Amino acid sequence: MKTLIISLGGSIIIPAPDKVDVKFLKKFRQLILDYTKRGNRAAIITGGGKINKLYNGFAQKIAKIKPIDLDWLGISFTRANAELVRSIFGDYAYEKIITDPTKKIPARGWSASGGKTNKKIIIGCGWKPGCSSDKDAVLIAKNLGAKTIVNLTNIDYVYTADPRKVKDAKPIKKMTWDEYKKLIGGKWIPRMNSPFDPIAAKLAAKLKLEVAIMKGTNLDNFKKFLGGKKFKGTIIK
Known part of the structure; x- marks a missing residue:
């Protein structure tokens, strides 16, 4: 049995303030169900998405926000995104979202040593300020003894520079945490x-975790990763 930790970018779930990517979520749901039916477990940690950015902007127009x-x-x-994702998995997922990734996971069979469980999917969210939900994915990995996190984000690779600003930015397929x-x-x-937030990166390096970064909307590519095949993305370890 493998335990996969997934940091699911909020911009993948909500690509625009008034849009939930229903087509993506339907395919993602089936892919995760197929993965867990093979005896594996999946812990999915959700980000905030474009509506988060919109609200931050509103607040900053009204006052100086800390x-x-x-x-x-x-x-x-x-x-909110975690509740959305939990709801689409229904009885396949543990009925409560994980809000504190450092506590013992209450779902039966969800421990570092594993065990029998009929809930092979858990959903988590952000916990504390000072980082993104990427760090929560790292903390869940530590809690469960998992060694791999896949970060489904809005880019194909980590690049040598921001490809939106630098034309000759080059993709990096493998790199160290340093x-x-x-x-x-x-x-x-x-x-x-940032592809994986700096606070999360520091902890992941300390724990000697491997993080795979790839474009979340390319689910065929994600399927290759799940199957142990060659995929398009960056491995950091």
Whole structure:
């Protein structure tokens, strides 16, 4: 039995403030169900999405908002997205979202040593300010003794520079945690654009985790990853 930790980017779930990507979620749901029917477990941690960015913008137009309060706004949207994802899995998922990734997972059979369970899917969300939900995925991995996280985000690879700003930015297929941390820096800013947030990266490096970063909407590619086949993305370890 394998336990896969998935950091599901909020912009994949909600690509626009007024849109939930229903087509993606239908396919994602079936892919995860197929994966767990083979005896595996999946822990899915959701991000906030474009509506989070919209609300942050509204708040900042009204007053000067502290970074910690912007983080709390974001956490509320990660929870809403977690409830959405939990609901589409119905009885296949544990009935409560995981809001504290450091506590013992209450679902039966969900421990580092495993065990029998009829709920092979759990859904989690943001927990505390000062980082993105990527860190919660790392904390869940630590809690469950998992060694691999897949980060479904809005880019195909980690690049040498922001490809939206630098034309000759090159994709990186494999890199070390030291190389990654040097590339993105170590400071967290609410709603910052980074493939895997710097606070999460620091902890993942300490725990010697492997993180696969890939474009979340390319589910055929994700399926290849799940099957142990060659896939399009970046491995950090």
